[in-house]
Amino acid sequence: MTDPIAPVFHRVGNRRHEYVLVPDGKRDWHRGRVPGLSRHWLMWRGGYNPKTLQRERRMADKRPLWWFLGLGALACAAPLLPDTLLQVAVVFCVFAAINVIWTLIIGAAGILSLATMAVVGLSAYAAAATNVFLGVPWPLMFLVGALVGLVVGGLLALPSTRIDGLYYALLTIGVAEICRVSISQIRALAPQNSSINNVGSFIPQDWYLQRPGLLLSFASAFVLLLAALFLFRTINSERLGLQLQAAREDEDFAEATGIDYRRARLNVFLISSAALGFVGAYYAMLYRSISLNVFSLDQLLLMFAMIVIGGMGRAEGAVIGTAIVVVIDRALIDLGPLRIILIAAVMIAVTLTTHAGLADVRTQFRGWRNRIKSERRAARTRKGGEVMPEEATEISDKQEIAYRRFDRRLRDRLKALITPDLLEEHKAAPLGPHSDALARVLNYFRRGEMPDKYAILQDGPPEAWTYTVMALSGEPGKPPRVVDDRVYQTRDEAYHAVFLLRVNDLLES
Amino acid sequence: MDAALIVYALNLSAIYALMAIGISLLWSSIGMLNMAHGATFAVAGYGTLVIGNAVLPGIDSLFHGWAALGVIRLAVLLAAGVGVGALFGLVIYLLAFLPIHDKANFAVRGMIVTLAINLATVQTLLWWFGPRQQALPSVFGFGRLTLLGIPVRYDQAATIGATAVLLGVALAWLRYSRKGLEIRAMMQNPEGAALSGxxxxxxxxxxxxxxxxxxxxxxxxLSQTVYVSPGAxxxxxxxGMIIALLGGLGSVPGAAVAALLIGTLEAVTGVIPFLGQRMVLLVQFGFIILVLIVRPRGISGLLDETRK
Structure with missing residues (x-):
């Protein structure tokens, strides 16, 4: 006996592993809706397990879950953090909010604008100036910031319809520099090195940089981040966002269906700019001062690194990228200039390896895995009569699949039994008695299928019978065919000839 | 407009042209916006500084008393800068071009990678050499000569002359050499060029x-007048980028014309009393936005259409 061959089971037709809820089938299913909208809160999908026919319910879009877990963890962990890390968390929230709004401009509106920090900085300066020099109370600073953001956004939007993508991006890089130079020329600010200090704020003066003040700033920054995400969601997934999505896929078609995508783009740009202005006012209040550092090219490049690492055009990308960069930049402060080099290295690595940032890595991995799978499947040529996995779905009688697999393994074993001694043994005594091995081989041959089964034709006069080998057609009414023109003188010779033919067939299969 | 102003404008134009034509050439031939061009500039500056400090004393003692000492010193420094710049170009090629040039979304990804290289390089320089500005060994001192009745500072004359020579050599190489022919073929039609081997x-x-x-x-x-620093x-x-835009990305003559325009504009804005040096950038931007609104693809931006 030879060693049994380990069977290879290809998994055929199994469902993707996924957590599902098993609802009570006797009760009605009530799905809550967002007040005022026809939208459901979560994307639940109902269905049945095709095998057990059990009712099941799964969450088709699990992103809300991850958002809830991630942001919830941040909110729970922050009050326990030491002061330095709490400040890092505040910075993370503010930058993440800016980046989410920026993502709206780049992703939803499709305008590659790099003037984000310019808008934030200008609004911050304007809001701070109205507070310090005109005595406007701090709650109104938000309004001033948003208005200035709107106006600046409008100015920036003017050339965006005329100048296309890359040109606009390169032009907007310079806007921050222009702002920096212009503000540094203002004589009134010159004594304070062009910064505005002692800005009124929602943080009381004596709490500033104290523990309660830090907690308050974290809470406000967290709310700001939530508001930015809410804005992203309301614009990106509602009417404006859908119009723009249609325009991204096919501008001409969108226009033909009556979508004024230029106007929609402009609207998104203006709304986002106003939001950035709001964040700018908040920024000035958070630090109670505003300086020219907001406009620095390095800051802009860092922000760009954040959305590039996370993946342009997706809110989760903006937040993930911000988290990575802020942690490297602010939490590993001991590293010195090395941190920026580290960030650049991460940026290069992410850009070289992923198609659209870290947020898209899962899809990219799945695509890669599917490609590898299909390559393997295509490379698998050793079929041997067995059913290939992709055929299996088309065979309704699954016993057929099991039988073919059994047959293949049986043949593999029998092939190992065929030796010259075995052939000699059969030649000596075609009708037995046989050894165990020969008996096994003959048993397999005996239960072969009728088509192409060999038969012996006895021919000629009774005193000089001759024998030839023929193959049955297997169909009623269709005569057998002659296999070859050899003529055998005895019946045992013919038996052995049939045996050799069948052994040949077995070895070739 | 007096004559010194013309010289100043030419001086600025020469340096801008060197930067802008590099950016423009790269975009038109391989479709990459090289944001690490500034890093190349800074690295070359520091490389020249190191090499110059090491080599120049030897040169001085060797050619002591020669009339052409200034020219030799300039040649040595230029060779150092050109060599270091070319080497850094090679680094960018290895990091930003080779791995992704045939992958999806190359234009944006190439831009991002070069931006990251720029960031990393500036920080490395800052880390290595410190934030202090350093002066390149000066070549000419502050003398002047008079050309056609126009007083010209030595360094201005050298800048204009050297740029003209370098650009001439580069353009002639593009025009007449075999490699230049290949590059121009790739500019016109990348696929066709690939198909013809x-x-x-x-x-x-x-x-x-x-x-x-x-x-x-x-x-x-430029370092003859401005100090070398990591963020230089x-x-x-x-x-260079806005000039390349103004000229129309991908057009070398367009970039040259744009450099001339912007250089002149900068020189002129500097002397107009109510604008002054501080408004230079604003005026330049306004001008460029105006031109781009009239001609969205720059002064001679025809090639961009074919690349699209």
């Missing part, structure tokens, strides 16, 4: 090296 990888390498060398030369020439590349990069 021109390897994109082999052709991109010299383009990268040459554009890097141009940035290196610009660094050496930012301004030339921005200026």
């Amino acid at each position: 021109i390897s994109v990888r082999r052709t991109a390498l010299p383009v990268m090296a040459v554009t890097g060398a141009m940035a290196g030369a610009a660094a050496v020439l 590349g930012a301004m030339p990069l921005i200026k």
